[in-house]
Amino acid sequence: MEHLLDPAEQPQDIPVRLTEQIAFIAEIDRLKTVLRLSPLLAADRRENDAEHSWHLAMMVLVLSEYANDPIDVGRTLKLVLTHDLVEIYAGDTNLFDEEGRKDKQAREQAAADRLFALLPDDQKQTFHSLWREFEEARTAEARFAQAMDRLQPLLLNFGNEGGTWRGHGVTESLIRRRTSHIANGSRRLWDFTEKLFALGVGRGWITRG
């Protein structure tokens, strides 16, 4: 990795701007090693953040028609592709980790400052701005992106006969509280989600109450 991260190890006669961009592209390879709690559907292992981000992008392509308000699909793709980059330094904080959620914001802000500083100034601003847009959820695109981010692990858990819901003593009311802002992005997909929960409770994968 150091051969690309360290400008001295890259070819010497290329512009500094490109050197910085290549170093950033090499550094974010680390997103592939940040593990999430969710199990894959297709194999017996946990998902990583790069796979998760790709899957969200595919969901945006397939499900954008369900957004509450019309969305710019291209910008929504940028939001889901970049929203977890800060976890390269800040780690994944899962929805049920009460302790980790306390300082999540501060850890992620520090991570964004460190990571995006690798880029040329104009792109540093662009990436900061995409990340903030996702977090603040003030645009229709960000609300839909957040809905995908909540819905995707529910699909993985449902497809795994409860997955991480089981064994974590997850109750219906907790999981509803943690995911209900799916409705802010898409009321129709929240309807679908509620039906998944009902099935999950019926099958004993989610604790009633």
Add this chain to the structure above:
Amino acid sequence: MEHLLDPAEQPQDIPVRLTEQIAFIAEIDRLKTVLRLSPLLAADRRENDAEHSWHLAMMVLVLSEYANDPIDVGRTLKLVLTHDLVEIYAGDTNLFDEEGRKDKQAREQAAADRLFALLPDDQKQTFHSLWREFEEARTAEARFAQAMDRLQPLLLNFGNEGGTWRGHGVTESLIRRRTSHIANGSRRLWDFTEKLFALGVGRGWITRG
């Protein structure tokens, strides 16, 4: 997985269209299990197609300014995110696999027909069309997407002190032949690539000749 792929296992009172879309989203989870030849930069294992597709999308975001012709970034993202989906059924055919390259096109066409058939008709057409656009490389977006697809494993190999170049007896002329259409998408990134090759030859990672 069958709980989402099989409409009978999904909630019963949702529209057929959404049932099909969810089944497709569940099926493409398998892209996370299709292994490529390239090693990660950040860990000692091979990359999978979902991680690779995400990384290409990030490269589009960071490097689009180097495209030979102005490109629509949103559409280029769609091309790189979807271009390897057919490998879920057809498998990865690496650049140096002369045997596998013979029937690659037929295998991938059959895979596209099977996979995209999971989707509602209009989206089936959209995904077929994105995949064909990438393969045919007739648009500026597709040429730039193909350039990213060729450049990314070169970065992984370079960052791994030669990676899969070593031990496969890869010569400079073979690797140049397999990657030279990077120049069709971006002459400036091809200049950069040629300099990486020169360094790789100098360090003994690529065989001269």
